[in-house]
Amino acid sequence: MPDTVASLTFVRKRRLEWREVPRPELRGPSEALVRPITAARCDADCLFLLHDYSRALQLGAAVHVIDPEVRELGDRPFAGPFAYGHECVAEVLAIGEAVTRVRVGDRVVVPWAISCGRCPRCRLGLTSRCERHPSTLAAYGFGGRIGGWGGMVSDMLRVPYADAMLVPLPPGLSPIDMASASDNLPDAWRSVAPHLRARPGAPVLVVGGAARSIGLCAAGIAVALGAERVDYVDTDPTRLGIAATLGAHPVALERGARWWRRRAPVLAGGHPITVDASSREDGLEYAIRAAAPGGVCTAVGFYLRRGTPLPLWHMYLKDVRLHVGVPHPVAALLDVLDLVASGRFDPRRIAPRVADWRDAPEALLDGDATKVIVARPAETRPS
């Protein structure tokens, strides 16, 4: 057996290449080795894949425009080279002797973040902020202080807490459809599903944009879960068209029209549930102001500026709650898998580009695609 495996490496903006890395090994009884068979591009990856993101962050931090805490991610956050990818479905190749919840040959979702499943935060469901890895985020597919865990577009991946992290794919669910279950799908789910459970049928508003697939999935999931009305606001005609096919009501805004300042209500009285997937301060403000009294707004994007302004007086008067934070997929995954298995929400409806695994270095740089998924056949039989 060769002692290296192929791993897709992010080198710099618009450059991904296959490199050989040391073959991962089981280092303890709770671990597993898996082989990814489908992998997807997280919306946030577009920042460094398509833009000179690391340099912008370093420069922004140096001139105090960007929140200095970005340095928590390393002196040169998102600077290549690093092993790429943090969304995948994999086949289990080997397990340690203490692993009981997955078997060799299982198809599993591998969450983007490392979590032990036992610490107080993991037990609260905050699995992406596991206390065993307190310094910063610990995750696949990033460099700097987050990294060291390998990337998911690779021939082998080590999972340090297999029972806590891996979630078997139910029979009948396609590894291609669920390639984003590591991150973006549960991120979309958490932005609408718990709130619709608390308020069945409530109208939902999604401001789409940079979190391109998350916004669309949030709209589609809200429709699937019975929201009486889902308004999807965006400037991008392709995404607006997809939103319509998902059963949402597309609201087109002209690029540069400063629509967010107009604060025109899409729904008189506001939406009890709103989502900002634009990853823009103005989009966030729009989503907050669109919320109905007592409403909840979930922000799934990044807001990096030092001191992002918020309409706090408006929020006080309207009693609007704002939730900002990383997604914790493990807590949501069973519900997400159930929803897709029920047929009520089909992730393919967001029109991902599905490419051959070997074409990953080129396909993942497709700036037009809502989502890119790469796929290859499994080598083991499902158990």
Ligand SMILES: [Zn+2]
């Ligand atoms: Zn991600």
Ligand SMILES: [Zn+2]
């Ligand atoms: Zn933990």
